[in-house]
Amino acid sequence: MRLCVRSAIASAAALAFGGPARAQSVPTAELPRTRAPEPTARDITVRDVMTRTYVIADDSMEGRDTGRRGGLRSANYIARELRRLGLEPAGDGGSYFQAIPWVTRRPDPDATLHAGDVALSADSDFLVLPRVGLQVFLGGQPYGGSFKGEGVATVYGGRIGDSTLIAPEAARGKVVVFAPPADRPAFAFWQRDNLRRYSDATALLVATLDLGAPAAYRSARDTYWDSTGSAGLAPMTVVSITAAAGAKIFRRPLDGLTVGATGLPLNGRVGFVDVATEAPAYNVVGILRGRDARFRGTYVAVGAHHDHIGFSQPVDHDSIRAFNAVVRVRGADDPPPRQVSPEQWTRIRTILDSLRARHGVRLDSINNGADDDGSGTVLALEIAEALATAPQKPRRSVIFVFHTAEEKGLYGAQYFSDHPTVPRDSVVAQVNMDQMGRGDPEDDPPGGPNALVVIGSRRLSTELGDLAETVNRKPEHGFKLDYQFDRDGDPTRAYCRSDHYMYARYGIPVVFYAAAAWYRDYHMVSDEPQYIAYERMTRIGRYIRDMVASVADLDHRPVVDKIKPDPNGTCRQ
Secondary structure: OOOOOOOOHHHHHHHOOOOOOOOOOOOOOOOOOOOOOOOOOOOOOHHHHHHHHHHHOOHHHHHHEOOOHHHHHHHHHHHHHHHHOOOEEOOHHHOOEEEEOEEEEEEOOOOEEEEOOEEEOEOOOEEEOOOOOOOHHHOOOOEOOOEEEEEEOEEEEEEOOOOOOOOHHHHOOOEEEEEOOOOOOOOOHHHHOOHHHHOOOOEEEEOOHHHOOOHHHHOOEEEEOOOOOOOOOOOEOEEEEOHHHHHHHHOOOHHHOOOOOEOOOEEEEEOEEEEEOOOOEEEEEEEEOOOOOOOOOOEEEEEEEOOEOOEEEEEEHHHHHHHHHHHOOOHHHOOOOOOOOHHHHHHHHHHHHHHHHHHOOOEEEEOOOHHHHHHHHHHHHHHHHHHHOOOOOOOOEEEEEEEOOHHHHOHHHHHHHHOOOOOHHHEEEEEEEOOOOOOOHHHOOOOOOOEEEEEOOOOOOHHHHHHHHHHHOOOOOOOEEEOHHHOOOOOOOHHHOOOHHHHHOOOOOEEEEEOOOOOOOOOOOOOOHHHOOHHHHHHHHHHHHHHHHHHHOOOOOOOOOOOOOOOOOOOOO
């Protein structure tokens, strides 16, 4: 999900991701790169959808990166629209903004550790690990904690990956030292070996530092840091050490130890230094109050993420499109190819020559995110305007939550669901929209040209899924609802990869809509308003508006008849 393209077509060959080798043509009639905004109306129209998409994905938004001025600009734009539409502010302190804890973190350069009286040197003997990988709910690890102590007992836990490791109860309150995996790359242990069972240990030391550490572990990085935490998700302190440091702790090499061996007590501190990012990170939240006094204290949540991935190095825009049209049809979601065939290069050059004849060379460095997820943001605003200006409001209230930091790991949605600005149990359902603007024949959608991807609609509530089908049967809608990515065990793990899961983990029924499962511009500088399928996106917006209104008009909450997940466990699809 997180990829920066670094050069034009020559180096794109080295970085590109290969997918199905199907040439896709470029439309003969192209939309302009920019468009002057126009006033929007009550109904969801193509003109209005275009106006808002060209605003939210304009170059001035600078790719809407979390913690950067572009992300702040998109939050301000959304808040202005909610205020204009008359929605109640539902953020912090009577505002539309809910600040999420977003900081720049780096390892504390003054960290010190001693094993007994033996000094260990920061950076050369040990390195505290930041939060790495994806969200803990997606299989990442809750690292990033700090250690401070005097005379803390140390114990050898065994070799990561072995069947006989120290029992969690024997690790409680101690510093546990592990040897690295015998058959895996340097830092693979945090991806594949779940150390959360040792969350009651004071700290975990893993002897991987000799094998190398990515520079990002030593440098500053922007990240979510919720100091209040969630139940069961307190950050774990994990420190990478050298084998020599391990030998100092136990006064002999780790390879000669038995599980449970004790070492010298550990003294000192390790941790991080946090500073403010360039700009704050905000969820934007507004409420359309329901008309019925019996139900206006309950909510249908409508969500989209307004962030994207910011800047890349300048690249040749049309070279990226031509290359991806042939060998990288799913954009950044495709795995790297071993090679590009001569026949593929011929097709790439044919497409590129056609584009160059129209445009010349277009250098581009801004990941505009028109589809991901400017499109979901636009439709959420369109639905808010349609419902707010309708002759009759829904019976139940609708809370619109525009999340930030989805691209970083669903952190905005995590923060809102952990710290909701309305009672969590008052939210009866959540409707999530991500990547709503593609799916024209150019994108060759796997479900066909009239498909709408639906995920999670029956995973907690059969009734909610049935209602989505019922609304779709209206003659003005009639999409082919595509459930192929909602299958148990689907390798895309789509149910776990967008903001709706942060609600579902608390037992809130969800339905997640996406217009197309893949397209060539995913996480590329070429994800721009000129390539959005506006007629299709408008039709989808009208259907989801009716779906939201139908849930909001129920005289009961959608029945939850499926097993609720562990809110602090790993997402399973």
